[in-house]
Amino acid sequence: MLIDSYRGVIAALAICVLSAASPAQDVPISTVRQAYSDGQVVDEITGVVVQDLIHMDRHMGRIHIQGASGGLYSGIAVVDQEGSSGKLVRSVQLGDEVTLYNVVFNDRAVFGNDVLYFQPGTSTFSITPDVVLPDFTDVSATDIFGGQSAAVGDAYQSMRLRVNDVEITQMHPLGRKEDNYALVDGKRDEFWAADYTNKDKQYESIYWDTMYHHFSCPDTPGSSRWDWNYNPISDDGFGGVGQQYTYLSGILEASQGESYDYYQLLTWDNGSFEPVPEPATAPLALVGVGLLAFARRRRPV
Numbered sequence: 001m002l003i004d005s006y007r008g009v010i011a012a013l014a015i016c017v018l019s020a021a022s023p024a025q026d027v028p029i030s031t032v033r034q035a036y037s038d039g040q041v042v043d044e045i046t047g048v049v050v051q052d053l054i055h056m057d058r059h060m061g062r063i064h065i066q067g068a069s070g071g072l073y074s075g076i077a078v079v080d081q082e083g084s085s086g087k088l089v090r091s092v093q094l095g096d097e098v099t100l101y102n103v104v105f106n107d108r109a110v111f112g113n114d115v116l117y118f119q120p121g122t123s124t125f126s127i128t129p130d131v132v133l134p135d136f137t138d139v140s141a142t143d144i145f146g147g148q149s150a151a152v153g154d155a156y157q158s159m160r161l162r163v164n165d166v167e168i169t170q171m172h173p174l175g176r177k178e179d180n181y182a183l184v185d186g187k188r189d190e191f192w193a194a195d196y197t198n199k200d201k202q203y204e205s206i207y208w209d210t211m212y213h214h215f216s217c218p219d220t221p222g223s224s225r226w227d228w229n230y231n232p233i234s235d236d237g238f239g240g241v242g243q244q245y246t247y248l249s250g251i252l253e254a255s256q257g258e259s260y261d262y263y264q265l266l267t268w269d270n271g272s273f274e275p276v277p278e279p280a281t282a283p284l285a286l287v288g289v290g291l292l293a294f295a296r297r298r299r300p301v
Helices: 004-019 031-035 087-091 203-210 282-297
Strands: 041-052 062-066 076-079 098-111 114-116 125-127 160-170 181-184 190-194 214-216 225-228 242-258 261-266 273-274
Touching: 031 041, 031 076, 041 076, 062 087, 076 087, 076 098, 076 242, 087 125
Parallel strands: 076 114, 190 261
Antiparallel strands: 041 062, 041 098, 062 076, 098 114, 098 125, 160 181, 160 242, 181 190, 214 225, 242 261, 242 273
16 A cells, blocks of 8 residues: 555656656647636747838837738737837848747737737747748638727737728728728728838838828918828829729738727738729720721721
C-alpha cells in the first residue's frame, strides 16, 4: 500500500515537471477571440500583418494580423502600448508573419475592436518577413454591415475581405468620424467603407482636406466649416456617387462610439478597388453607326 502511494506521488511530480518544461503553445487567433476572457494573457500567438498603419502619424501604434489559413474570427488588432514609436510597429511590415509572446487580450477595447496589447518590458515578438498574405474572403454587404448601430461583421474583424460589384451611393457625412462612404453590393445591400488608411495618399490630405475639405468662412474671420458638396478623391481614389467598381477590398474595422456601433471596410491603397470601365458614350456610338452606313453606300456593286 505504501509503495502504491509512493508511485502515485512520483507520477504526479513527473507530470508537474513535464508540464513546467513544455514550451508555450501557439494559440489560434480564432480561439483567443472566441474563448479568452477580457484581460487574459496570451502566451504565444501568430498572424500575418494584413494592415500596418505606420504611414499614419496618429495611428496609435496599431496593426492588424490574421491567421495564415483564414477562417472566421481569424483576424485581430494589435496595439503597441508605446504608440507609433513602439518597437513592434516600427519593425513589422505588411506581409510579415509575426509571433507575439505574453500579450494581453481585451474584448472590444478600441472603438469596438478586439485587441492584443503589446506591453513594453513584458511582451516580445519574432518576425518571419514576406510570407504569403492570406487569401481574400469574399463577403456580401449583409455579412459586414447592419446599419450604424448594429455591429454585424464581428466574425470578419481585421480580416482581408473583398466585396464584388460595388457602387457608391453616398459620400458623407457618415459614421463616427463622418468620413465614411456608403456603398451597395450587387444585391443593392448597403455597407460602409473609408479611405483614410490608403497608403497612396498622405493621411492629412485624406482625412482633412479630401474627406472634409476644411476651409475658412469668409463671413466669420478665424472660423471654419465643412464643405459637404466637395467631391473627395475624384482623381486618384474613390470616385463620386454613382461610381461603380468591380470589387472593393480591405480589412474590416469596428467603429464604436456614443451613438455608433458598426463596421467599415478600410482600403490599403489605390489597388484596393477596381473601377468599372466607362461604357462608350451615345454620341460615339452614333458616329460609328453613321460611318458604317456611309461605307456601305460607297461599296461598289
